[in-house]
Amino acid sequence: MSAIFDYLTQEPVWFYVRLVLFLVGTLAFVGANAAYLVWVERKGAGRFQRRPGPDEAGPWGLLQPPADGIKLMAKQVMTPPGADALLFRLAPALVLMPPMMCLAVIPFGDKLLACDLNIGLLLVFAFGSINVMALMLGGWASRNKYAIISAARVVSQNVAYEIPMLLVVITLLMITGTMNLNEIIHQQAGGFWQWNIVRGIWDFQAGHIGGNILVPVTFLIFYTCMLAETNRAPFDMAEAESELVAGAFTEYAGMGFGVFFMAEYANIVVGCALATLLFLGGWQSPIGTVPAEWGWWGTLLGTGFFFAKMYFLIFCVVWIRWTFPRTQFYNLLNLSWKILIPVSLVTLLLTAGLLKLPNLF
Amino acid sequence: MKTFWEVLLGLKSLFTGLSITIREFFKPTITTHYPRQTETIPARFRGHIQLTQNPDGGASLCIACKSCERACPSACIIVEGVKKTDGPGKTVSEFRLDFGTCSLCGLCIEACPVKPVKAIEFTKRYNLASTTNDYADMDLVQRYKDLQAKKS
Amino acid sequence: MKALNLIPVGDPADETFTLNLGPQHPATHGVLRVKLVMDGEYITSAQPVIGYIHRMHEKMGENRTWAQYLPNTSRVDYLSAMTYTHAFVGVVERALKIEVPQRAEYIRVITSELNRIASHLVGWGAWVMDLGGFTPILYAFDDREKILDLLEGICGSRLTFCYYRFGGLCNDVDEAFVSGTKAFVPYMRERMKMYKRLVTDNIILRKRLEGIGPVSAEMCRRYGACGPVLRGSGVAYDVRKAEPYSVYKDFDFDIPHYPQGDSMARYLVRMDEIEQSLRIIEQAIAKLPDGPTMGKAPRIVKLPVGDFCYATECARGRLLVRVTSDGKENPYRVRLRTPCFTNLSLFEEASKGMLLADAIAFMGSLDLVIPDIDR
Numbered sequence: 001m002s003a004i005f006d007y008l009t010q011e012p013v014w015f016y017v018r019l020v021l022f023l024v025g026t027l028a029f030v031g032a033n034a035a036y037l038v039w040v041e042r043k044g045a046g047r048f049q050r051r052p053g054p055d056e057a058g059p060w061g062l063l064q065p066p067a068d069g070i071k072l073m074a075k076q077v078m079t080p081p082g083a084d085a086l087l088f089r090l091a092p093a094l095v096l097m098p099p100m101m102c103l104a105v106i107p108f109g110d111k112l113l114a115c116d117l118n119i120g121l122l123l124v125f126a127f128g129s130i131n132v133m134a135l136m137l138g139g140w141a142s143r144n145k146y147a148i149i150s151a152a153r154v155v156s157q158n159v160a161y162e163i164p165m166l167l168v169v170i171t172l173l174m175i176t177g178t179m180n181l182n183e184i185i186h187q188q189a190g191g192f193w194q195w196n197i198v199r200g201i202w203d204f205q206a207g208h209i210g211g212n213i214l215v216p217v218t219f220l221i222f223y224t225c226m227l228a229e230t231n232r233a234p235f236d237m238a239e240a241e242s243e244l245v246a247g248a249f250t251e252y253a254g255m256g257f258g259v260f261f262m263a264e265y266a267n268i269v270v271g272c273a274l275a276t277l278l279f280l281g282g283w284q285s286p287i288g289t290v291p292a293e294w295g296w297w298g299t300l301l302g303t304g305f306f307f308a309k310m311y312f313l314i315f316c317v318v319w320i321r322w323t324f325p326r327t328q329f330y331n332l333l334n335l336s337w338k339i340l341i342p343v344s345l346v347t348l349l350l351t352a353g354l355l356k357l358p359n360l361f
Numbered sequence: 362m363k364t365f366w367e368v369l370l371g372l373k374s375l376f377t378g379l380s381i382t383i384r385e386f387f388k389p390t391i392t393t394h395y396p397r398q399t400e401t402i403p404a405r406f407r408g409h410i411q412l413t414q415n416p417d418g419g420a421s422l423c424i425a426c427k428s429c430e431r432a433c434p435s436a437c438i439i440v441e442g443v444k445k446t447d448g449p450g451k452t453v454s455e456f457r458l459d460f461g462t463c464s465l466c467g468l469c470i471e472a473c474p475v476k477p478v479k480a481i482e483f484t485k486r487y488n489l490a491s492t493t494n495d496y497a498d499m500d501l502v503q504r505y506k507d508l509q510a511k512k513s
Numbered sequence: 514m515k516a517l518n519l520i521p522v523g524d525p526a527d528e529t530f531t532l533n534l535g536p537q538h539p540a541t542h543g544v545l546r547v548k549l550v551m552d553g554e555y556i557t558s559a560q561p562v563i564g565y566i567h568r569m570h571e572k573m574g575e576n577r578t579w580a581q582y583l584p585n586t587s588r589v590d591y592l593s594a595m596t597y598t599h600a601f602v603g604v605v606e607r608a609l610k611i612e613v614p615q616r617a618e619y620i621r622v623i624t625s626e627l628n629r630i631a632s633h634l635v636g637w638g639a640w641v642m643d644l645g646g647f648t649p650i651l652y653a654f655d656d657r658e659k660i661l662d663l664l665e666g667i668c669g670s671r672l673t674f675c676y677y678r679f680g681g682l683c684n685d686v687d688e689a690f691v692s693g694t695k696a697f698v699p700y701m702r703e704r705m706k707m708y709k710r711l712v713t714d715n716i717i718l719r720k721r722l723e724g725i726g727p728v729s730a731e732m733c734r735r736y737g738a739c740g741p742v743l744r745g746s747g748v749a750y751d752v753r754k755a756e757p758y759s760v761y762k763d764f765d766f767d768i769p770h771y772p773q774g775d776s777m778a779r780y781l782v783r784m785d786e787i788e789q790s791l792r793i794i795e796q797a798i799a800k801l802p803d804g805p806t807m808g809k810a811p812r813i814v815k816l817p818v819g820d821f822c823y824a825t826e827c828a829r830g831r832l833l834v835r836v837t838s839d840g841k842e843n844p845y846r847v848r849l850r851t852p853c854f855t856n857l858s859l860f861e862e863a864s865k866g867m868l869l870a871d872a873i874a875f876m877g878s879l880d881l882v883i884p885d886i887d888r
């Protein structure tokens with residue numbers, strides 16, 4: 001087994017293998033996640049509302065996602081009259097691209113990443129902001145008033161939330177000193193007290209105060225912004241079904257609609273994966289380090305930890321969605337500009353100060 | 362400072378909400394799994410009407426007085442009677458209910474003069490959904506006979 | 514590409530556009546259509562267009578006998594059927610001077626109040642759903658289901674009860690109903706505490722409702738708005754206190770009212786009203802007298818010539834039934850003055866300059882039942 005791995009990890013074989021694996025892998029991963037997160041969402045919603053959720057198709061309703069997929073694919077795809085047909089068709093394709101690009105640089109395990117990029121974090125944010133363009137295109141091209149209103153909302157919301165998100169990430173970067181995602185995870189080895197969410201408060205290894213004592217707040221801000229960026233409740237103004245029918249996707253039918261849905265879940269996966277690796281130590285074990293001699297099995301174990309943390313965060317997303325009413329969008333903007341941005345600026349300054357502090361003594 | 366407390370209290374209210382829903386998450390479900398489980402239908406349930414089974418067997422209690430037909434607000438009952446061969450009075454020969462227009466109000470039953478047991482009663486049938494309209498046209502005399510045959 | 518036949522949008526310098534909210538829109542719960550003229554997300558004018566579910570209930574009254582109209586009364590506002598039937602049997606009893614036995618009156622009060630709670634629960638749940646919170650409506654339906662089970666046990670129907678008759682009730686309540694109701698009151702109180710923590714105190718909800726859609730008492734007066742809308746504007750008017758019908762005089766209860774006049778005030782009025790209804794039910798069930806449930810009513814009902822009216826407080830406000838009789842078996846005219854119609858009519862004025870999302874929240878605060886508007 002390990003001989004095969006050793007062969008595969010040789011350059012340049014490794015490069016092509018990785019490329020193919022990545023393409024197939026991410027497509028499958030995004031597809032499976034989107035399908036089964038819908039199932040998790042519906043099942044979770046059911047449990048929160050004390051009903052069973054989907055349970056007719058297969059055991060525990062596990063065959064519901066394929067059934068839904070078949071249904072969506074069987075539906076007629078229509079372009080509304082007066083719509084810009086090209087952009088209308090292009091939008092679903094564009095909306096799925098950014099999260100897939102982001103997945104390329106996210107390390108799911110020690111060596112399990114398609115592309116070990118030095119500026120991985122930058123790439124994630126760069127592509128993360130593009131998906132709003134696709135939503136806007138879709139909303140604008142469908143020539144529907146509800147869709148246009150929704151498109152306008154999406155843009156203002158994303159602009160407002162990009163800023164605090166970047167600010168808190170900069171705070172974190174000041175501590176880590178690198179944009180390489182795998183490197184960031186490597187720094188958090190040792191146990192849960194080494195994860196950034198704890199290390200920021202007190203650095204046990206160095207035995208002095210951490211770089212950012214407000215790191216739980218930072219995490220909260222990051223998570224909130226992540227919800228807002230992915231247009232999830234309570235910030236789901238983009239598809240506020242009781243106001244805007246289905247928001248930007250009102251005119252989409254069949255798989256066009258399905259792809260928007262998939263993109264939403266893919267974005268959640270990316271967001272939660274990012275939160276996991278920035279704050280919760282990525283694939284690091286919560287106690288101690290996975291011994292290096294375990295080799296690939298250790299990596300797989302790490303991947304298990306990563307998924308456990310990530311899916312827990314995703315469950316929280318579902319939990320939040322089925323608990324809160326939707327915010328009004330000026331409240332949302334107020335929250336961003338009046339609370340989140342000042343607070344993240346404060347943490348930024350604080351971190352800058354605290355990082356200098358140990359040097360003074 | 363005021364804003365600060367407001368934010369904190371707001372945050373607290375959000376966490377209270379989350380704690381409530383997560384508690385509900387682990388409670389058992391409260392739904393009835395319809396085709397496999399059914400609810401017990403209460404004794405006074407108002408289904409469609411039918412001719413009451415004569416406790417002594419034999420013909421229906423209905424004397425074809427048409428009180429129910431007159432009382433019905435939706436005009437969905439048609440009653441026809443024939444002279445009894447073995448004594449005075451009439452007996453019902455046709456009793457049709459157009460269930461599609463029935464409003465399940467029970468005024469027909471209240472209007473029925475037959476005592477002590479009324480000649481019509483509510484059934485407890487509720488799963489009458491159908492893809493065609495035929496089910497709505499009910500021949501209650503036929504139904505009476507069928508039920509009687511089943512009983513004996 | 515085929516040339517498109519675009520609909521002219523009017524003066525291009527004029528930046529407004531028309532948005533059709535409904536008749537099939539998730540937030541209009543039924544078939545209400547509101548023609549919005551929007552400037553961006555701001556509403557410059559909102560014109561409700563009604564009539565999509567007009568079923569001629571008033572006209573139907575002219576073609577039916579007095580008793581035959583009873584099932585219709587449950588179908589006007591299907592969420593508070595009991596109070597509607599109450600108003601109609603009330604007007605006939607008043608005209609014919611029919612004595613209703615005490616037990617029947619008490620049971621009428623209990624069932625009406627249970628129905629009011631059920632109605633408020635649906636209104637509340639649907640409103641929170643409009644605001645984007647999907648879970649509370651299912652909790653509310655769970656509680657409502659308990660009420661409907663109780664009511665189904667006594668009258669055999671879950672929604673269109675048709676339980677009251679001229680002079681009394683169609684049948685007496687049983688022991689299961691009495692004990693069930695007794696158990697329901699403390700249960701519901703517990704749930705109300707949970708609702709307060711889950712929804713009422715929630716910062717997102719408060720931010721969405723506080724200060725939204727202010728309606729002054731003066732505006733209510735001009736449009737004839739009633740019920741929780743009026744009480745949310747600080748006027749403590751409730752038919753049950755102002756012109757007590759049935760046996761409401763015997764009970765001790767308050768009329769919740771809040772002076773702010775915003776959506777939150779209307780929200781709180783409804784939540785407090787559930788508590789007050791529970792109080793009434795508790796007292797009524799404790800004092801429930803024995804005796805018959807049907808008074809002496811003529812077999813063929815014929816009202817004397819003249820005009821009669823009777824008002825009840827239904828879940829959405831003051832319902833007035835006015836009938837004109839020419840002494841025949843059928844009414845000459847039945848007129849239903851329904852609360853939703855008047856409450857809706859202030860929407861146009863109050864929603865000017867509002868944001869779309871706020872207007873939806875405001876519409877929810879009026880708690881409209883569309884069949885009640887159209888009749």
Ligand code: SF4
Nearest residue numbers: 433463464466467469
């Ligand atoms: S229940 Fe009412 S509508 Fe139905 S048949 Fe009897 S009287 Fe007519």
Ligand code: SF4
Nearest residue numbers: 423424426427429473
């Ligand atoms: S069912 Fe009763 S009311 Fe109707 S015709 Fe027969 S006896 Fe008369």
